[in-house]
Amino acid sequence: MGDILFLAHRVPFPPDRGDKIRAFNVLKHLSTNQRVHVVAFADDLADLKRANELKLGETRIVWRGKSQAVAGVQALLTGKPLSLTAFDSKEVRETVAGLLARYPIDTIYVFSSQMAQYVPENAAQKVVMDFVDMDSAKFKSYGATTGGVTGWMMRREAKLLGQYETAVAARADASLLVSDEEAALFRERTGAERVHAVGNGIDTASFDPAAPFEHMPAGDGPSVVFTGQMDYRPNIEGVTWFVEAVLPLVRARYPQATFAIVGRKPSAAVQALAAHPGVVVTGEVADVRPWLAAASVVVAPLKLARGVQNKVLEAMAMARPVVVSRAAATGIDHGGTIAVGETADEVAEAVAGLLADPMRATALGQAARQRVIDHYGWDAKLAVLDRIMGLGAPSAPRRAA
Structure with a gap:
């Protein structure tokens, strides 16, 4: 059994917001059986210091300092979704190539569609794509309720990102969504077949009214x-x-x-x-x-x-x-x-x-x-990952989107 390369659009530690909570717990689950290497972006200065806290294989954290304006211009010039140009990085691409060359990695776990651009063309590794949510559907909703140039950009993003999601899912060995409803929507709009619902859990020992934490004084009203x-x-x-x-x-x-x-x-x-x-x-x-x-x-x-x-x-x-x-x-x-x-x-x-x-x-x-x-419970929610990660290797190399 080889190593896993985990690609994340945001450092998956500490688990203090929605995307980090899921990424952290998936990473924790995967690392119980295999060595996991991590490449992730940081958009908070504190996150640049998190590499040693993850206590995994090799961990590389790259600062994401590109402005939305620059990413927007790049998106218009290249015809790509803004979601991709905002996360496009030569440093991350070189880092991924280096890790794949140095370690016996047999699976690439991609957390969020922005990171699928770093899966090499003709990758020999198994690719598990955790979309979490269908982002193109979110932008479609935004575009329907927003006017002017911003609304046009949202509708453009929905169209291009939807096409990208379809292409990525066609090449991935498994596509993961956070709920049955989201998985059904994804299948309907992309035609993808290897789609699985892997739900979020909750740490009920930490989030427990009886757990040790500093309580607030009662207020004057509800x-x-x-x-x-x-x-x-x-x-x-x-x-x-x-x-x-x-x-x-x-x-x-x-x-x-x-x-x-x-x-x-x-x-x-x-x-x-x-x-x-x-x-x-x-x-x-x-x-x-x-x-x-x-x-x-x-x-x-x-x-x-x-x-x-x-x-x-x-x-x-x-x-x-x-x-x-x-x-x-x-x-x-x-x-x-x-x-x-x-x-x-x-x-x-x-x-x-x-x-x-x-x-x-x-x-x-x-x-x-x-x-x-x-x-x-996270263990119950992520048990399905053990079956997904155990899928056979691709029968032929796949081209990344």
Whole structure:
């Protein structure tokens, strides 16, 4: 059994955001049986120092400093998707070639479609492509709701990236998506055959209300909490809609209710929401668990959501009552242990109803925790990888997209 080369668009450590959480746990799982070498980009200066923390085979971290403007010009000049030109790097290409020459690598695990460009042409290795989500579908949704030049770029990205995803899947030995729904959509739009759903899990020992962490003092009124990366468009749009359309309805019944937006890199639009009554924007916090534990209700009011929302699994694991949009609930086998609403009235009623009935809220939270314990352990979710990684070697060399 040979080594694995793991290519990631972002350093998979620490597991403190959605893509890093999945990448970290996949990497941890793969490294139990085989030596794994890692090549990853860093877009945070702190991540440049993470190589020794991964404790794997050879690990190379490359700074991604290319601006969106430069990547955009390159995309237009080359006819490629911006998602590819933004991650195009001569250094990474040379690093990958060097690792493949030095080590007995028999499998290349590609995490996110941006990294598929580094799979060599005529690669003899088995290629496992973890798309996670179908990014072209995300850009198609963006393009349908955005006007002007930005909307045109989004529609262009959806088209070109969709073509690229199709080509990559045709050459890969296995294509992975994060949910059955996402896998079905991918098959429908690409015609790909070797497609597998490999879901996300949750560390229920860490995300446990009984775990050791510093608790926050109780506030004067009920607290509604949202957690997430706050420079990410779906999160920005979700909290903006909640503040403008839902929170006033909740505060009409509970004037002391607060809404905490917890997450790193809040955009200017998110920071401006702090001017609304009852809204708190925290920025980056060392640990989201104290905020979740203190929440009367956790919300995920996303209008656009792909795959499985880790923020929802984390809140469920912390035994909190959770209210989500239908989009945010997609892909989660919640068994009715979270409340789902779509309109502002529906979401506000679900939140206010839980605030009005603490016993029901507690029971719902406890049921949600038990649900993730029963269905969302990482070992169980990633067991399918053992079968996928054991697929036979390609019968003939494949050309990378």
